[in-house]
Amino acid sequence: MVINQLYKDIEVLTQAKEKYKQETPNNIRLQAVFQPAVFALLQKKLLQQKYTTKFHPYKYHYSTTKMPEIKQFLYGTYFKTIVANLLGIKKYSLNYEIQRFEAGSFTLLHDTEKEQTATDFIIDFSTTETSNGGYTKYLTEREELLQLNPCPNSLSFVERNKTVMYYVKYVTHATTRPLIFVRGEILLC
Amino acid sequence: MLREWISPQYFNKQNNLKKKFKASKPYQHLILKDFFNPTKLETLRKKLLTEPFERIDKDLFSFQNTKDLAASNNPAIQEFYKFFSSNEFRQLMQQITGEKLGSISDMHGHLFKQGDYLLFHDDQVEKRKIAYVINLSKAFTKKDGGRFMMYDVKRPQKPAITIVPQFNTFVCFKVSAHSLHAVEEVLSNKKRLTIGGWFYGN
Numbered sequence: 250m251v252i253n254q255l256y257k258d259i260e261v262l263t264q265a266k267e268k269y270k271q272e273t274p275n276n277i278r279l280q281a282v283f284q285p286a287v288f289a290l291l292q293k294k295l296l297q298q299k300y301t302t303k304f305h306p307y308k309y310h311y312s313t314t315k316m317p318e319i320k321q322f323l324y325g326t327y328f329k330t331i332v333a334n335l336l337g338i339k340k341y342s343l344n345y346e347i348q349r350f351e352a353g354s355f356t357l358l359h360d361t362e363k364e365q366t367a368t369d370f371i372i373d374f375s376t377t378e379t380s381n382g383g384y385t386k387y388l389t390e391r392e393e394l395l396q397l398n399p400c401p402n403s404l405s406f407v408e409r410n411k412t413v414m415y416y417v418k419y420v421t422h423a424t425t426r427p428l429i430f431v432r433g434e435i436l437l438c
Numbered sequence: 439m440l441r442e443w444i445s446p447q448y449f450n451k452q453n454n455l456k457k458k459f460k461a462s463k464p465y466q467h468l469i470l471k472d473f474f475n476p477t478k479l480e481t482l483r484k485k486l487l488t489e490p491f492e493r494i495d496k497d498l499f500s501f502q503n504t505k506d507l508a509a510s511n512n513p514a515i516q517e518f519y520k521f522f523s524s525n526e527f528r529q530l531m532q533q534i535t536g537e538k539l540g541s542i543s544d545m546h547g548h549l550f551k552q553g554d555y556l557l558f559h560d561d562q563v564e565k566r567k568i569a570y571v572i573n574l575s576k577a578f579t580k581k582d583g584g585r586f587m588m589y590d591v592k593r594p595q596k597p598a599i600t601i602v603p604q605f606n607t608f609v610c611f612k613v614s615a616h617s618l619h620a621v622e623e624v625l626s627n628k629k630r631l632t633i634g635g636w637f638y639g640n
Contacts, residue, residue: 304594304595306557306558306589306594306618306620307558307559353623355497355557356497357497357498357557358497381553386497416497418497419497419500419555419557419623421553421555421623422553422583422623422625423552423553
């Protein structure tokens with residue numbers, strides 16, 4: 250059960266792939282990814298976790314944690330099926346982090362200058378859709394490409410070449426609820 | 439011109455200010471309260487608020503600013519710009535900071551409203567020698583946010599110095615790899631208004 254029946258369906262994923270490929274940069278956001286009860290449970294656990302602050306004045310300020318359920322999902326069949334059929338990637342390695350953003354959290358652009366082309370993913374466990382910052386902005390030096398506002402229970406993929414960077418907008422004190430993301434990248438083997 | 443614009447308490451205090459600037463931590467700076475002629479500064483404040491402000495929003499900041507005030511058509515702003523860029527004032531700044539200064543550049547008005555901020559940075563761009571901020575905000579207290587924060591680069595977790603925006607406070611500091619600073623998010627509906635920019639080297 251775990252995830253929405255839709256995202257186990259190869260045909261649905263193949264259609265989603267078409268949409269993904271049409272966008273510049275290639276990107277897609279899948280909504281209602283987990284079954285509501287599963288999502289609620291994971292979200293509750295993520296909120297109860299103990300987090301460690303990561304801070305570098307020129308790079309980032311947020312907190313992280315580890316949770317076995319997230320690892321299980323990312324290395325499990327459902328995620329593999331989505332990656333294989335939606336992105337067309339069969340062999341890959343994963344880097345990921347669970348991130349909590351609250352008032353005062355941010356990441357800056359120079360932290361995301363990466364050498365390698367990759368497909369980024371964000372699983373959103375936020376408890377709110379209200380955006381007081383906390384959105385992820387993709388851009389190149391020349392133009393803004395994409396803004397991903399907080400969207401609970403969504404899974405987004407964004408293909409990123411060397412010229413594309415992102416940052417998470419500073420979260421203002423108007424926010425009352427934390428934003429929680431599982432953010433990672435899929436690297437081709 | 440200097441005596442028209444600067445408060446009498448700062449006349450002929452160059453040596454004293456130079457010592458303070460040199461000895462200050464976490465990097466060389468001065469915080470000079472009631473620095474300018476308050477009547478002239480009040481006029482400047484009112485006129486600045488009539489200038490067009492444009493919102494700028496990036497990873498590092500969110501606030502509004504004016505175009506370079508050197509290009510303003512407003513006589514009060516022109517008068518201030520003329521004074522601030524004069525040889526007389528530049529010489530005073532050279533005496534205080536011990537830096538050889540050329541022109542000023544990029545003098546802008548900055549307006550921070552609720553939720554606006556400027557994150558950590560050091561201002562380092564080629565030839566920038568001394569950064570300055572002229573506070574024109576009114577009635578700010580600590581709980582309103584908007585404080586100017588100076589950090590020790592080795593201990594950036596907490597600010598070494600916090601400056602609540604206060605009308606007629608002049609802040610200047612030496613730009614270097616150590617001049618880590620930020621403007622705290624404005625937490626109330628008060629407007630944080632400043633004029634800021636840099637003195638460049640020769």
